[in-house]
């Protein structure tokens with residue numbers, strides 16, 4: 105069974121996060137998105153941990169479900185720690201994810217953090233002075249099965265390789281403890297193809313998670329595993345990540361990196377962005393205001409790369425680039441993602457009944473059989489699996505065309521930079537005006 109897992113999100117107790125992020129709504133949205141395993145986020149926060157313990161029960165080894173059974177998704181205990189400290193005369197700021205196999209292991213890890221003076225109450229993603237290597241020690245002393253993943257490694261401010269705070273290798277960041285790092289999170293502004301340019305990263309499994317700060321962003325990046333439902337457990341997921349075996353770890357689901365808000369270099373206030381070459385020519389200075397440009401992910405990757413773009417390492421896990429369904433609908437209508445029309449169509453689509461079989465020419469006896477696999481679809485099934493006809497059947501042929509184009513990578517992107525998200529364009533202005541001229545033919549429109 106394909107298991108889609110998003111192992112980094114935040115709760116309502118993290119800074120700048122939606123108050124709607126409670127266990128029940130997270131479960132509901134995981135189901136809508138087609139996520140089978142969702143990170144809890146923020147388990148180091150005392151109030152959130154209490155809510156999780158009240159709402160969840162362990163139904164598979166190391167995996168939890170809502171006690172009231174209002175959602176199918178399994179929860180895996182995840183947290184993210186912010187470390188800020190000085191090393192080698194440079195201020196280091198890094199986010200590191202720690203996953204735990206059960207509440208007991210989470211409690212011990214929390215006790216370890218408190219023992220070194222960490223204030224966990226202040227934020228769902230606590231800010232500490234704990235060095236990366238010490239963090240690994242604390243996590244593993246608490247429980248050997250705790251699993252450590254450097255978060256969004258390329259982001260300028262808080263990534264292990266970030267332009268403002270980072271290191272040039274996992275070894276430099278984690279020292280003696282680097283041997284306990286098996287995976288790194290690529291973040292929204294980079295995809296595996298960019299990371300494959302760096303031979304030093306071949307030994308790590310590249311994972312992708314949403315780092316969602318609100319419900320609708322859950323699953324914007326994720327991981328797909330092949331695990332039999334009877335075998336599903338915390339250990340099985342961690343070993344699938346550690347083993348990096350393409351039979352177990354099928355692919356990651358990625359943002360187009362250009363859409364990420366730190367892809368290119370630039371200065372948001374001046375609406376100026378550019379690539380690494382131009383930044384070099386400008387000596388890193390914004391040509392509009394004279395301030396420093398924020399050096400983005402593409403630039404950092406280029407600095408550390410020792411291979412050409414396009415190189416595929418032998419043991420690489422493949423990836424699929426997607427655009428969240430709401431953005432696809434919004435682009436088709438040429439309206440904002442939050443608009444009423446988009447939300448209505450989205451809800452209709454993710455709640456629609458579909459058959460696993462796309463074959464319409466079926467005899468009645470077969471039809472009988474197929475009726476049984478009619479089920480409520482979800483966002484990932486729509487984005488990844490359904491045929492053009494099936495998608496058109498639950499929306500319109502234009503939306504189906506848009507989804508097929510995204511699958512084929514047939515999109516235009518404005519690059520993100522300095523905290524400004526990039527933009528996706530699936531249809532050209534001309535195409536869209538022709539489409540919108542015939543609203544009556546467009547089913548749900």
Ligand SMILES: [Zn+2]
Pocket residue numbers: 184199255256262315
């Ligand atoms: Zn983070």
Ligand SMILES: [Zn+2]
Pocket residue numbers: 371373374376390391392393394395
């Ligand atoms: Zn400027």
